[in-house]
Amino acid sequence: MSDRLHGISAFVEAVEAGSFALAAERMRLTRSAVGKSIARLEQRLGVRLFQRTTRSQSLTEDGQAYYERCVRALAELDAGASALDSGKSEAIGRLRVSVPVLFGRHCVAPVLLALARRHPRLAIEISFSDRVEDLVEEKYDLAIRVGSLPDSSTLVARRLATQDMSICAAPSYLAAHGKPANVAEMSRHVGIAYGRAGRLEPWRVRDSTGQVHKPQVDIRLVFDDLQAIADAAVAGAGLAWLPCWLMSKHAAAGELVLVIDSESVLPTEIYVVWPQSRYLPTKTRVAIDALVAEIPPMMGHMQRPKTTANDKAASAPARQTARQKTPAIQP
Secondary structure (H helix, E strand, O other): OHHHHOOHHHHHHHHHHOOHHHHHHHHOOOHHHHHHHHHHHHHHHOOOOEEEOOOOEEEOHHHHHHHHHHHHHHHHHHHHHHHHHOOOOOOOEEEEEEEOHHHHHHHHHHHHHHHHHHOOOEEEEEEEOOOOOOHHHHOOOEEEEEOOOOOOOOEEEEEEEEEOEEEEEOHHHHHHHOOOOOOHHHHHOEEEEEEEOOEEOOOOEEOOOOOEEOOOOEEEEEEOOHHHHHHHHHOOOOEEEEEHHHHHHHHHOOOOEEEEOOOOEOOEEEEEEEEOOOOOOHHHHHHHHHHHHHOHHHOOOOOOOOOOHHHHHHOOOOOOOOOOOOOOOOO
16 A cells, blocks of 8 residues: 555655655655656656656646646545544644745744644644735635635634734934824824835824824835834834834833824734635644734733823823723634
8 A cells, every 4th residue: 555655745746846856845756756656656656757858847748637636535534533633632744835025933933832742742833924924725724814805715713813903103203203192283294104015015004083183204214023113213214004013022122112002003803814615724723722822912002102191181182992802713
């Protein structure tokens, strides 16, 4: 039986990766080892699975038919292993996780590091990228996504936390340009925005009546890295829209000042997502449980200091409405 299965994983990986070289990288093998494995499989079957040229490779008609059957067979084997694994309490095996760069580094990695210490037979591989990876194609067990999620029939999602946001600036910038008192006044200020693939993440601010506005800030700097935005704000480049867990350390050091607090700036949602499967492996389940338990306390919020009687007499009363947290979605 083992001889009959030999080479199938390499064959399927090569098809899905699009090249022997990438398949070898994913399987942690040499390209030569993958090529020889598939060659032996072709010899055993007596058919050519790939049509190879010097520049490309493509499946033959026999290769396509065999690939479709192999995928179904491997899915059944995975389901059988998951069914056996679902009753275990110890996490075993390799867990591949895709996370956004900065959030992953500051919030997710410490949780998974602690998880690895509690489960010595669990190996964790984390990929840090703000690109939205295809979990199924790239064979990730989990991913962390920030913001709204598109509908998907192949993924399951669970909300981890609400990421409070705030708008801030360096004391030097505010000394030179003044502090905007409301959303309308922000149009006279320079902003540092988060953007990716040509799309800017909008700033959304709720006024005292509950109406949501998108401030028309003069965006002169766009980065796809939150730490770069924070660094630019600290340098006095303009107003910045930042998650409170990142802004708070700069505020504590006196490098940034709160302009609009997290009670007014609309938050973003953070989700953990994983491929749809009939059975959830123990390694995946314990990772989800750890993230659900440990991520929310990290999501601090930023509020303006309470006003004194003299402050109230000199300015309009601050809005006191508090936003109610939404409970986590259960898978």
